[in-house]
Amino acid sequence: MRWHDIVDFVPILLQGALMSIIITVGCLLLSTALGLVWALLKMSRYPAVVTAVSAMINVVRGLPMIVLLFYIYFVLPDFHIEVSALQASIIGLSFGYSTYVAEIIRSGIEAVDPGQYEAAQSIGMGRVKTMVRVILPQAVKVALPPYSNTLVMMLKDSSLASTITVAEMTRQGQLIAASTFQNITVYTLVAIGYLLMSLPLMSMTRHLERRFGKHKAKK
Amino acid sequence: MIEITDVHKSFGATPVLNGISLKIEQGEVVCLIGASGSGKSTLLRCINALESYDAGEIKLLDQRVEQRSRHINHLRTQVGMVFQRFNLFPHRTALENVMEGPVHVKKELLHVAKRDAEELLNKVGLGHKLHYYPHQLSGGQQQRVAIARSLAMKPKAILFDEPTSALDPELVGEVLSVMRTLAKEGMTMLIVTHEMGFAREVADRVCFLHGGHIIEQGSAQQVLCAPREARTREFLRHVLGNRGETQSAPEGATGAAA
Secondary structure, three states: OOHHHHHHHHHHHHHHHHHHHHHHHHHHHHHHHHHHHHHHHHOOOOHHHHHHHHHHHHHHHOOOHHHHHHHHHHHHHHHOOOOOHHHHHHHHHHHHHHHHHHHHHHHHHHOOOHHHHHHHHHOOOOHHHHHHHHHHHHHHHHHHHHHHHHHHHHHHHHHHHHHHOOOOHHHHHHHHHHHHOOHHHHHHHHHHHHHHHHHHHHHHHHHHHHHHHHHHHHO | OEEEEEEEEEEOOEEEEEEEEEEEOOOOEEEEEOOOOOOHHHHHHHHOOOOOOOEEEEEEOOEEOOOOOOOHHHHHOOEEEEOOOOOOOOOOOHHHHHHHHHHHOOOOOHHHHHHHHHHHHHHOOOOOOOOOOHHHOOHHHHHHHHHHHHHOOOOOEEEEEOOOOOOOHHHHHHHHHHHHHHHHOOOEEEEEOOOHHHHHHHOOEEEEEEOOEEEEEEOHHHHHHOOOOHHHHHHHHHHOOOOOOOOOHHHHHHHHHO
């Protein structure tokens, strides 16, 4: 391990890290939106909708994330749907994670006291408004700790994008290692890179758990 | 104002309401008493369609109450409800709780709703707690915010579902005194309660429910002090701890409710 190798590699890896962050944030936003939709559909009053969504969730959960990525990146073009590698990785990861996020949101919603629905109804609030103004803000507090935990998993799984040619941190590492054979240096740096991003997120999770755990006890 | 005709309801195979008829006029204060499981809370919850009913008819302001009706939310804005467990929105302050309905359901202007909400919280004695969150307030204070929240919708009637049953004994009085004021102002009120002393003082009419029937109804004086039915007498003896009358009821009734 030589110092000037490190100096050479780090900027390249940082570019990769930036891409990892872009994938993670994209996945976070999209999977949250999708997860919210699944969760609400799963609580629909129409049994057919519930069955369809539950089946879809089970199918997605039963697939390895990497197969999902391959499917979107390699199979969709056969149906004349072109997506870039970055888009495919964000869509694939989001889809996979949306099912977990859906369950987290649903458990948050179900943890809200039924009396809250009744109070909202008793002042004449409609279903949608009750959800948005009364239920979801309270569900968020319950859902936040497991949700931030999922965020850490998303960050780590963004490395799967390397398998479909996205130049994120793991991929950049692979490329450098392949051309320099500095395996120890490269992969140690990559590992440190992930830790620098995931450890702060994990401590945020612990903080959230403490904070909202306390709030609940006080109630 | 509220017209209940031969209403039946059962939870699965268990009948809860067995043909209840009750008519409440504007400005009337009616107390529903009875043992737990007698159907009084269910009856109350049917009136603003928190529960559906199986047969009969409930009319509120000459409109049929139906859970699936498209107008149900509008109808609900005209009848307030105060819950046993307060059910304040925990993520909003007292002031925001009271403003929620006027601003987000009735679409009132923010500054109008704020002024009205402050006035109402003043009225229930909480003008100094506007920006407190529910968990920072005592049970009695929370229940008074809840009353202000239902008043903010300017309802034609308010339903009270055991409003003091979840309170520590020393906090019951402050809630009852707010309710007393409302009764004096002519608010139409239907109250499920175990506070016999309070019922005797404010109720125009008291109904005793048993097994999903109204067994006895009449003036507070008559039902609580000279009940005609054996089951009413037995219930009152139970609640009032063998005194059989309500002369010094507050402590006795409070004890029974707690």
